[in-house]
Amino acid sequence: MSGSHSLQIRPAEPRDAAALTGLTRELGYEATEEQILRRLRELSGSSHDAVFVADAGDECTGWIHVCVLRLLESESFSEIRGLVVTERLRGTGVGAALIGHAERWARERGSPKIRVRTNRKRLRTHEFYAKRGYEEAKEQKVFEKLLES
Numbered sequence: 001m002s003g004s005h006s007l008q009i010r011p012a013e014p015r016d017a018a019a020l021t022g023l024t025r026e027l028g029y030e031a032t033e034e035q036i037l038r039r040l041r042e043l044s045g046s047s048h049d050a051v052f053v054a055d056a057g058d059e060c061t062g063w064i065h066v067c068v069l070r071l072l073e074s075e076s077f078s079e080i081r082g083l084v085v086t087e088r089l090r091g092t093g094v095g096a097a098l099i100g101h102a103e104r105w106a107r108e109r110g111s112p113k114i115r116v117r118t119n120r121k122r123l124r125t126h127e128f129y130a131k132r133g134y135e136e137a138k139e140q141k142v143f144e145k146l147l148e149s
């Protein structure tokens with residue numbers, strides 16, 4: 001942990017925007033602070049989404065976004081939509097604390113299951129999930145298309 005503070009997992013707030021932006025870059029996604037702030041506001045307005053930060057007192061060392069997915073083809077369940085811990089502090093338990101918090105949030109919302117999709121190249125991340133009881137369910141291909149405005 002950084003500094004002498006203990007780690008607190010709490011909902012992300014607008015004042016975290018700069019830290020969230022830096023962490024998001026570490027996850028491999030370029031975004032401006034304004035974009036992150038707007039997305040955080042949108043997510044904060046949804047009762048089906050939550051963004052939590054790992055607050056070490058003097059810095060935010062990670063974030064997690066969890067949501068309740070509502071589908072036609074199956075009962076709803078929760079999904080971790082994003083998770084990152086700052087590189088310097090990986091392997092020190094921050095990710096475990098974030099995921100534990102997200103799982104409690106999902107359970108409180110009645111989700112019978114929680115899922116995460118992760119890039120097949122992130123091998124250490126697969127280990128992280130496996131150690132926390134996540135089992136590989138399926139492999140998928142992702143297709144996308146740019147829409148003309």
Ligand SMILES: CC(C)(COP(=O)(O)OP(=O)(O)OC[C@H]1O[C@@H](n2cnc3c(N)ncnc32)[C@H](O)[C@@H]1OP(=O)(O)O)[C@@H](O)C(=O)NCCC(=O)NCCS
Nearest residue numbers: 083084085090091092093094095096118122124125127128
């Ligand atoms: C995956 C991640 C969130 C785990 O958070 P963390 O704080 O490092 O995890 P913890 O300290 O609670 O648990 C450590 C375990 O995570 C795994 N791990 C994954 N990447 C790791 C890394 N770079 N360094 C250390 N441990 C890592 C190992 O299995 C490790 O187990 P070990 O301590 O027995 O070796 C974090 O490593 C990370 O941000 N990785 C890059 C981004 C990413 O893959 N995000 C998930 C996208 S779905």
